[in-house]
Amino acid sequence: MNIVESIRIALKAIWANKVRSFLTMLGIIIGVGAVIIMVAIGNGASKNIAEQIQGLGSNLLTVYPGYFLYEGDGVGVMRSAPTLSLEDAAALEQGEHIQAVAPMVNTYEEVFLGSGNTQTSIYGTTASYLKVRNKELQWGRFFTDQEVADYKRVAVVGSGVVESIMGSMDPGIIGKNIKIRNVPFQVIGVLQGSSTGFYFEDNTVLIPITAAQLRLTGSKEVQEINVQAVSADDMQSAQEEIISLLRKAHKLGPGQENDFEISNQEDILKAMEEATRTMTMLLGGIAAISLLVGGIGIMNIMLVSVTERTREIGIRKAVGAKESNILWQFLIEAVILSVIGGGVGILFGWGGSALASRFLGFPAVVTLSSVVLAVTFSALIGIVFGVFPARKASVLNPIESLRYE
Amino acid sequence: MLLLITLQGITKIYRTSKVEVTALQGINLHIAKGEFVAIMGPSGSGKSTMMNILGCLDTPTAGEYILDGMKVAQASRKTLADIRNKKLGFIFQGFNLLPRTTALENVELPLVYAGVKRKERRERAIEALKAVGLEERIRHKPQELSGGQQQRVAIARALVTGPSVILADEPTGNLDSRSSEDVMAIFQKLHEQGNTIVLVTHEPDIAAYARRIIHFKDGRIERDEVLAKNMEAPA
Numbered sequence: 242m243n244i245v246e247s248i249r250i251a252l253k254a255i256w257a258n259k260v261r262s263f264l265t266m267l268g269i270i271i272g273v274g275a276v277i278i279m280v281a282i283g284n285g286a287s288k289n290i291a292e293q294i295q296g297l298g299s300n301l302l303t304v305y306p307g308y309f310l311y312e313g314d315g316v317g318v319m320r321s322a323p324t325l326s327l328e329d330a331a332a333l334e335q336g337e338h339i340q341a342v343a344p345m346v347n348t349y350e351e352v353f354l355g356s357g358n359t360q361t362s363i364y365g366t367t368a369s370y371l372k373v374r375n376k377e378l379q380w381g382r383f384f385t386d387q388e389v390a391d392y393k394r395v396a397v398v399g400s401g402v403v404e405s406i407m408g409s410m411d412p413g414i415i416g417k418n419i420k421i422r423n424v425p426f427q428v429i430g431v432l433q434g435s436s437t438g439f440y441f442e443d444n445t446v447l448i449p450i451t452a453a454q455l456r457l458t459g460s461k462e463v464q465e466i467n468v469q470a471v472s473a474d475d476m477q478s479a480q481e482e483i484i485s486l487l488r489k490a491h492k493l494g495p496g497q498e499n500d501f502e503i504s505n506q507e508d509i510l511k512a513m514e515e516a517t518r519t520m521t522m523l524l525g526g527i528a529a530i531s532l533l534v535g536g537i538g539i540m541n542i543m544l545v546s547v548t549e550r551t552r553e554i555g556i557r558k559a560v561g562a563k564e565s566n567i568l569w570q571f572l573i574e575a576v577i578l579s580v581i582g583g584g585v586g587i588l589f590g591w592g593g594s595a596l597a598s599r600f601l602g603f604p605a606v607v608t609l610s611s612v613v614l615a616v617t618f619s620a621l622i623g624i625v626f627g628v629f630p631a632r633k634a635s636v637l638n639p640i641e642s643l644r645y646e
Numbered sequence: 647m648l649l650l651i652t653l654q655g656i657t658k659i660y661r662t663s664k665v666e667v668t669a670l671q672g673i674n675l676h677i678a679k680g681e682f683v684a685i686m687g688p689s690g691s692g693k694s695t696m697m698n699i700l701g702c703l704d705t706p707t708a709g710e711y712i713l714d715g716m717k718v719a720q721a722s723r724k725t726l727a728d729i730r731n732k733k734l735g736f737i738f739q740g741f742n743l744l745p746r747t748t749a750l751e752n753v754e755l756p757l758v759y760a761g762v763k764r765k766e767r768r769e770r771a772i773e774a775l776k777a778v779g780l781e782e783r784i785r786h787k788p789q790e791l792s793g794g795q796q797q798r799v800a801i802a803r804a805l806v807t808g809p810s811v812i813l814a815d816e817p818t819g820n821l822d823s824r825s826s827e828d829v830m831a832i833f834q835k836l837h838e839q840g841n842t843i844v845l846v847t848h849e850p851d852i853a854a855y856a857r858r859i860i861h862f863k864d865g866r867i868e869r870d871e872v873l874a875k876n877m878e879a880p881a
Contacts (some may be wrong), residue, residue, distance in 0.1 A: 246758055257746045463773065556742045559703065560756040561731020563724050639703050643742060 251574040265542040266582035268535025273586025273615040281594040281605035283521025289496035289603040300470040306561025307501040325463040338479040341369040343467040353420040358404035365453020381430030389449040397430040401443035543630035555642025561569030568635035583619035649678040654711035669695040670867040684838040684853035687862030711735035735804025743788040750784040774802040794825025812844040
């Protein structure tokens with residue numbers, strides 16, 4: 242008797258118990274599907290974040306107020322300090338390798354217009370913002386350096402904010418006065434919606450940094466300074482320039498540490514990739530556990546099936562089936578169940594990923610490796626969890642099996 | 647006269663943790679090719695144990711069993727499976743057909759394990775079903791057949807490999823008298839065609855179809871009786 246016969250017998254047995262076979266497979270279907278969907282979401286998220294960061298411009302550097310060390314009583318204490326100011330930003334503009342500088346402050350406020358209102362991020366910045374962050378306007382204009390210098394209460398809003406407070410993308414927002422903490426700001430422009438569709442990008446209000454400091458944050462502190470290098474090749478020299486300009490501005494002696502930090506795209510990208518990889522592994526791990534549970538389900542059903550089919554095994558043995566024939570029959574049955582389950586699971590995972598893409602707003606990426614992994618794993622599960630019941634079936638005593646009711 | 651089955655001093659002892667039960671005590675028996683033998687006896691007489699040993703489903707504790715020239719008493723489980731497949735045909739009281747499986751596929755089953763090719767398997771299975779008069783029912787599943795028909799499918803399954811011996815354990819035990827007659831008529835025909843048949847029964851009128859009746863009692867042969875119709879004496 243060859244393997245083809247064994248497969249035929251196994252398929253017949255699966256077909257003869259359609260409902261039970263399906264329920265058995267369900268565990269594997271969900272397991273494989275979950276692995277694929279989870280890994281696809283993880284991959285999609287990391288790809289999306291990478292694109293977002295690259296979309297900011299490849300020659301962008303960001304300066305943050307640094308953490309620096311107080312050494313009192315021999316105990317190291319980490320502290321943040323408000324070390325960046327608008328003067329620093331002005332100083333950086335002197336750099337040869339620096340093209341544009343946009344200092345920023347950020348706060349989260351409720352924005353009102355008539356009866357409409359929304360919670361949103363408010364960024365205080367300068368006229369260079371558009372250039373530095375690679376942004377475009379949909380309607381209107383951005384505020385000028387003069388308006389920044391004059392503490393003008395003007396605002397450029399994201400498309401998400403327009404939809405929230407106007408009910409739709411309505412150009413009529415231009416010229417309206419929105420209220421932030423009861424202070425009116427006149428809307429002069431609307432940002433173009435972001436292609437990536439990330440909600441938070443479109444849900445912003447930009448105002449002159451001077452007005453933001455005066456009316457909202459109430460301090461001279463600058464939370465970050467975005468610096469655009471002349472070109473991607475100038476990143477290193479621009480970075481060195483920032484260090485020397487800021488050290489000079491902050492009057493730091495030779496022995497003192499920098500009281501600021503510079504991060505570039507690559508660093509952020511690496512950190513984000515690291516984070517999303519960890520998340521992907523976590524999600525995949527949780528999904529793998531459900532695959533394992535599915536495998537145990539197969540073993541459970543196969544064990545029940547062996548008991549239930551004791552008489553069948555007796556009959557087969559009486560007409561000449563060897564122990565190896567019975568072993569193969571049950572093993573192949575378990576493997577077929579898990580492989581078919583794996584196959585359906587792939588389709589399910591694929592469909593699920595497509596569906597997830599719609600809700601997430603970024604595409605979930607199904608990778609070949611996750612599919613191969615899931616299928617290999619499910620076939621392995623079939624073998625591992627099939628051996629025990631198959632072995633049990635094969636060594637049944639034929640006389641007792643025939644008597645079994 | 648060709649000897650098909652030779653049993654010498656066959657003893658079977660069942661041991662449980664505390665009790666020892668002797669089911670067969672030194673059975674000596676010869677069955678020639680073409681014989682139609684009935685084994686009778688009250689329950690607990692050892693006739694079922696006898697049947698299991700003859701059918702290579704069980705091995706004796708002691709003694710020698712020679713089937714068609716082969717010593718099988720101490721054979722491995724794998725060899726026994728092979729012997730059951732090629733030399734023996736079983737018919738049980740409870741039919742023991744695979745449920746949800748057509749008559750044809752049931753009859754094909756021994757040939758599957760014998761490694762016979764699909765096409766030949768089908769032809770031989772149809773042939774065997776014709777021999778028991780069920781050529782109209784080959785696509786029926788056991789639950790769609792009457793008891794008598796199911797037993798005839800089982801007979802076809804026993805016949806299909808062309809076995810040396812057909813072993814029947816109470817084949818009419820679950821049948822009404824009409825079906826019993828049908829089934830016994832088939833045994834009669836098989837005997838006339840030269841098949842060797844060993845049948846266990848406790849009904850005298852079923853045993854009467856045989857040419858030789860062996861009476862078991864307490865694990866021994868009590869009486870070995872040759873019926874008048876018999877043409878040749880047992881060894």
